[in-house]
Amino acid sequence: MKRSSRNLDPGPSSGKLKFSFFPGCSLKASGHENTLSLLKFCQSMDIDLVELEDWNCCGSSSAHSIDKRSAKYLPMRNLSLAPRGVPLLIACPSCLLRLKSSFLSIKADPALRRDYEDFFEKPFDDELEIIHFFEIFNRVDLxxxxxxxxxxxxxxxxxxxxxxxxxxxxxxxxxxxxxxxxxxxxxxxxxxxxxxxxxxxxxxxxxxxxxxxxxxxxxxxxxxxxxxxxxxxxxxxxxxxxxxxxxxxxxxxxxxxxxxxxxxxxxxxxxxxxxxxxxxxxxxxxxxxxxxxxx
Amino acid sequence: MILLDDGCPDFAGEMGEKTGIDFNRCLQCKTCANGCPFIDGMDQAPNRIIRMIQFGMAEEVLKTSTIWVCVGCNTCSSACPMAIDIPALMDGLRHAALDRGVEIPEPDILNFHQEVLNTVKKYGRTHKLEIMMRYKLKKMDLFSDMGVGLKMLKKRKLDLTPSRVKDMKAIEKIFQEP
CATH class of the missing domain: 3.40.50.1860 (Rossmann fold)
Incomplete structure (x- = not known):
């Protein structure tokens, strides 16, 4: 179901919406029907979704409950994988919370930003837009x-x-x-x-x-x-x-x-x-x- | 009102520093307790946890089931008139309980969290079937809830093989002890 951006990218002038897509573990496995129908919906709406390459678990409740280190770096790794200039679309509310709060804390805290940049050996992308699936309804005239x-x-x-x-x-x-x-x-x-x-x-x-x-x-x-x-x-x-x-x-x-x-x-x-x-x-x-x- | 400067500030000070919460703010209005969907499973109401912290009852607080039963749904914090981030406090208390090695009154919840992180460490993503099997094995209780497990397998909600991250070196680095 993954649509390749290389073949289908119509270029910036077409106005076609394009997002990186972070499925998360629940949608990927037990909620597979959610992913399938979501991809179908985006296809019908002519929205291009490209799955975030090699994404990992956001850490979910378990990481922030018992392991501070993985709770910190698991969401960060996903941020570090996101391609520049393309909004990152997340359909799972819990993953959204983990990735977005990680993003907001790095943005607000220079020490954390240095930590991120040292750990992943790349600059932090201030401009990355992280949105929930619902945001589509503000961008497409249904x-x-x-x-x-x-x-x-x-x-x-x-x-x-x-x-x-x-x-x-x-x-x-x-x-x-x-x-x-x-x-x-x-x-x-x-x-x-x-x-x-x-x-x-x-x-x-x-x-x-x-x-x-x-x-x-x-x-x-x-x-x-x-x-x-x-x-x-x-x-x-x-x-x-x-x-x-x-x-x-x-x-x-x-x-x-x-x-x-x-x-x-x-x-x-x-x-x-x-x-x-x-x-x-x-x-x-x-x-x-x-x-x-x-x- | 007992201001913490005059009372037993040690534990309150430590937790305040870790979580950014000023425990003087709590009015004991019990809005958190009244709205909590999970209060039936807790041995102390959330407002009482804050009160106990104000009194410096570190060990008693860290041994409550409350800090493990709280799932962080934020029903309390969105209703709290003093905007206290109670789930952030519970996170901080769980970490303190583990750091100090106190006895955990909810071993099943801790077991579950550990199994989730075990699969993330192994595959970079969670693998529900393995989490459930290992959780049940550790609990030495393979048969309760069997019906739900079978139903999930039948409906293909439990994938047999895990979905994996390719760059496992990166995941290993995340789980390495610093």
Whole structure:
């Protein structure tokens, strides 16, 4: 799926959007369907994504919990690999937090900058733009693509679920907030947005492994509240949240959980969903058929 | 109000320096505790952790389950009227607990973190299947939660082989003891 910039680069004058893409471990493995549908979406929107060459794990919660050294250098190495002049696009909220806060601290701290430059033997790129997948919606006029698509999602009742990482981290308090992007874009495609109080509630992250009872409780709470508000499905912005919501839910007949990128790609007419939906634990196909989104 | 200059400043001073937090700011309003999604799993509420630090109760704080159960979702810090970065404090306390070698009351959580970092050290990226297998082996509990594991395998959410970084020298350098 990786598109080569060498063959397809239309040059700077074309106005075509081009990003380096940092998938991260969750999207690369357990959330593979998220990556596939995201690449499909970008392809449909004529956006060029080039996977960051030889990227590594951002360190995630485990590094900053128990190992300061790897928590510091793992995100830095990814920054050092990013090509100049191309924005770095990240779809995982947790990876975004790690890479961006690393970038902001180096920018603000001359000693840390020296440390970075000594360690990676290259100058630090002050100008590197690190953006979340949602930022695409500020740069592309979806209307260009959506006018013909209005109503495509046919009133499917969606509970947006952002998770905690996109909203609250103090390290990113001066950065742009993307609140409302899921609501706005899916509504313009014809979905009904359900409002409930748990859109930024934490999914439990790694407690899903080490403390499954606690994770089960928060996951059930989130899905129950969405169902109570009348949602037919949840739409997630985070691949790890998606996994937790699926594997830790013990409610009877829970609603399916879709990746934001899956629903977007469906609206744009992507037909390779056969590769995505079998990877879901709660099968979204009956709902999508009922709503006429799948034949 | 007990100002730390007059009280037991040693531990508060040390943690303040490490995390950049001024513990005098805490009003004990309990907003953090009331909003925390994980408080049921903690033995001390987050506001009590700060109070204990104010009183210089280093060992007691470092032995709480709270500092390990906190996942850093920032529900507390975004609601705190005094803008205290509580998850940053928990990070600092975890490091202090490991540095001082106190007994960790949540060995499973520590075990999980160690296994995650083991795969990152080996491949440059996490490998969920290996993390789970080794975590379970160390815990000597292979069978609880088996259903979820099998479901994940069936849905191909656990890749059998790891995704790897090519330049492993660079990863080794990151994990080298300085």
């Amino acid at each position: 209307k260009d693509h959506m006018e013909i698509l209005a109503g495509t999602l046919k009133g499917i009742r969606v509970a947006p679920y952002y998770g905690c990482m996109l909203f609250m981290p103090p390290d990113l308090r001066y950065e742009k907030s993307h609140t409302g992007i899921i609501e706005k874009s899916l509504k313009s495609l014809g979905a009904d947005i359900v409002s409930y109080g748990y859109a930024n509630r934490c999914c439990g992250t790694y407690l899903s492994v080490a403390k499954p009872d606690i994770a089960r409780k928060v996951v059930n709470e989130i899905i129950f509240k969405a169902m109570e508000a009348g949602a037919e499905c949840l739409v997630t912005a985070c691949s790890m949240c998606h996994l937790n919501l699926e594997i830790r839910c013990t409610l009877d007949n829970p609603i399916p959980v879709l990746h934001f990128s899956e629903l977007l790609s469906m609206a744009l007419g992507a037909e390779d969903h056969k590769k995505w939906f079998p990877r879901h634990i709660v099968d979204p196909v009956p709902l999508l058929k009922k709503r006429g989104l799948l034949a």
